[in-house]
Amino acid sequence: MSIWSYANPRKFLDTTEPWVPRLMWLSAAVLAVGLVWGFFFTPEAERFGSSVKIIYLHVPSALMAINAWLMMLVASLIWLVRRHHVSALAARAAAPIGMVMTLIALVTGAIWGQPMWGTWWAWDPRLTSFLILFLFYLGYIALWAAIPDPDSAADLTSVLCLVGSVFAILSRYAVNFWNQGLHQGASLSLDAQENVADVFWLPLLVCMAGFVLLFVALVLLRTGTEIRARRITALRARARRAEPVRA
16 A cells, blocks of 8 residues: 555544554653653762753653654655645644744753753854754744645745754754754764763663654644644635525
């Protein structure tokens, strides 16, 4: 079966609806295990004390903030090339989730930064690129809301998504692009010497898995909601056209 068959809204709903509650429960269970493990059963770090435990919220939310935008980019490209409405609606559905993830990452980063750096915020290149990504999320959501025609809105937001992807990539690879600044290096790396210690690394992986599952569940749920909302709008417009003109 071709993956493009899921561009049919009915088939998409029939396939994904049974999985949403399962993914919700699974993500809740995985997150509970990861957060309890990380916050209550890991030691304090030698350099950072108990504040290191903020990574169990900060790192997964930052990861999903970036990857949510990249998912929106793929969905937007599919819309521009193949004009599949489900892909455009999936991108729209992911935007508020990615914005919240970005906000969580910014807030937890500030909570980490105040005791570590002595300031809640610094115009570090890595932090600034993440703030700009948050503003792109806001602009993307606002643009969808501002344009009444859904196809025109999908076109313009897809272009905005292409532009914003530059900052998503900068946010993802800023640790490699800039060696200067307050922000520390990557918590996870292919280089084992750059990873956090295993006692922190293993629960962090569990938390990241929980955030991924939660993101997928929320995107599927919100995409289904967007499909139904668009269908209701189309039915109302059809009903208005069918109304007899009164003398």
